Amino acid sequence: MYLYNTLTGRKEEFTPSEPGRVRMYVCGPTTYNYIHLGNARPLVVFDTLRRYLEYRNYDVLYVQNFTDIDDKVINRAREEGVGALSLAERYIEEFFRDADALNVKRASLYPRVSQHIDDIIATIEELIRRGFAYEAGGDVYFEVEKFPAYGRLSKRTPGEMRAGARVEVNTAKRNPLDFALWKAASPGEPAWDSPWGPGRPGWHIECSTMALKYLGPGFDIHGGGADLIFPHHENEIAQAEAGTGCPFARFWLHNGFITVNQEKMSKSKGNFFLVRDITSRFRPLAVRLFLLATHYRSPIDFDDTGLLAAEKGLERLENTRRLLREARCHLSPSNSSTGNGADGAVLAGRIEELRREFMAALDDDFNTARALAVLYDLAREINTYLAGMTGQEAGVVSKAATVFEELGENVLGLFGSPRQQADDNLLDGLMDIILSIRQEARQRRDWATADAIRDRLKDLGIILEDTPRGTRWKKS
Structure with missing residues (x-):
């Protein structure tokens, strides 16, 4: 590393x-x-x-x-x-x-x-x-x-440091670059007793x-x-x-810095955005993905476009995670031999190959942007396998789910806390019940009920997709 x-x-x-x-x-x-x-x-x-x-x-x-x-x-x-x-x-x-x-x-x-x-x-x-x-007069300075x-x-010369430092005019200092270790108390400020009189620490110490x-x-x-x-x-x-x-x-x-219109975000410039405000408009985990989608040493220019892209990227990953959970629910080790062994072997090999690429990206100066791209590649490979008509092998699906969770949540932290994941599991369970009721209506040729369920879910932001292998759902 x-x-x-x-x-x-x-x-x-x-x-x-x-x-x-x-x-x-x-x-x-x-x-x-x-x-x-x-x-x-x-x-x-x-x-x-x-x-x-x-x-x-x-x-x-x-x-x-x-x-x-x-x-x-x-x-x-x-x-x-x-x-x-x-x-x-x-x-x-x-x-x-x-x-x-x-x-x-x-x-x-x-x-x-x-x-x-x-x-x-x-x-x-x-x-x-x-x-x-x-x-000096109740203050203490580092010389x-x-x-x-x-x-x-910082690789700065003394002259550059004098120009760049936030130095107050203070005749008690021996050198303008000397900085406070202890500040004498001013009236009305919190203070603690010290050998130099009441005061409080400087920032750096x-x-x-x-x-x-x-x-x-x-x-x-x-x-x-x-x-x-x-x-x-x-x-x-x-x-x-x-x-x-x-x-x-x-x-x-x-x-690196976060910039707004190529200017460093800061309170003094009035161009800063509170996390509390951003997460009222965008999903918090999409904000996390947005921050990881650029190499940590590079600047990020903040705009809604990047956050909207992060939300779509997060939805792609969550969709793969949900498909894996659905597949695991419908498969067991006893039917692991019913799938296409060749396809399963290919995916199993790709999983290991992509895990190595993911780790290589993070081993190279912690390149989360590249690691995230590898995770998207893994999601695409898994989706292709799960969409196949020949069935899946339980062992391969389990391996895919384990590795996807390790990289996406354990390392990148993109799938949420245990409480958030518990909420996701509850939603999965409720959707299983709803889709089962809708499927029964379709089998009775009660198209009005089936369509009403689909339309009501769409109003709530959940899209149903009827496929030859059954109905799938995703958040819009």
Whole structure:
């Protein structure tokens, strides 16, 4: 498996530092609003990477933080007249609603900044002790010039970093690039006691501290959006490596931006779209497919056309999955020899061939776009086999169903949570009953009843197809 490492600027073979186990940290949201599509992309990308690593039999320790105390949280709480931590708690709950809708698996751990203040203070004290940080009027800053490797991740020169950094004019700093580890409390803001007086952590120190606490130095993968490379991830590396003397993370993976009319989606430009709003118009799993249909390092230009295409693509995959379930219900191992052995052998071979192609795509810098194309190929091969008039073999159908579920749901997460799948199973059962009643009406030549059932189902968005092998249904 090869992954593009932002730190080295090239694809490298990935092997975890501990055999059979992957330690992975992904930056989570600042909890002051609902998540937007730009937030959702790393959620889906790294959830899918985690799923694939587990499919390859790795035990994955996956940590994602919540920044529940920050300038944005404080300002929003002040606007709403509520406590900052109370506001953050509300948006953490809303985060899980959106993440669950996108079929994002729960992380192993969700550490919060507010619960790790003592750890953060200890990290800052160690940086001061080692000569990498200094106190100034109740604030504490990291001294960038003391860390010669600064800029290694972003590949920026000091001049470029000064131009690109969000630096406030502050005469207390020794260097404009020095960044806050601890901020002295302002009136009315949440604050915690520290050796430098009441205050709260800076943005960057929290991730370094929590990643090291739960994963240790030299963990395997650190992920996030490309917008975090500088200054956030650059600063994380500086803090962590200055404080421990050890490499921080081995592989740095960054997903590309989402653009709208070729402009980066962002709150400051007012061109961002909340996941909550998008999923009120499009199916959440189609949104997930939309985000996976482009290589994770490439930009995605957001528009309704792409989401409509994703909905159609999802319907194709769900139709194959439903046909497989129907076929398994009507076949048993005892009749497995009644099918066309030659056709079954061909499909069985193609299933293995396409599974290898699927894994090869993900092994080549996690190319979900190519893997998705392979899954469509597999669906087409399965549909052709199931449409054959010579019958199917139970063993082949079972193998097809197992592999299709593994790749489509276990890895890509496109078929939903167990609860969503239970709803699908209930719908399948109800449709079996309805189609059985309709078939009895057709056998009685009661065409009016049969047609009425068909038309009423069409009004509900379910299309019936009468074929020589029986009636099939699909969602429109």
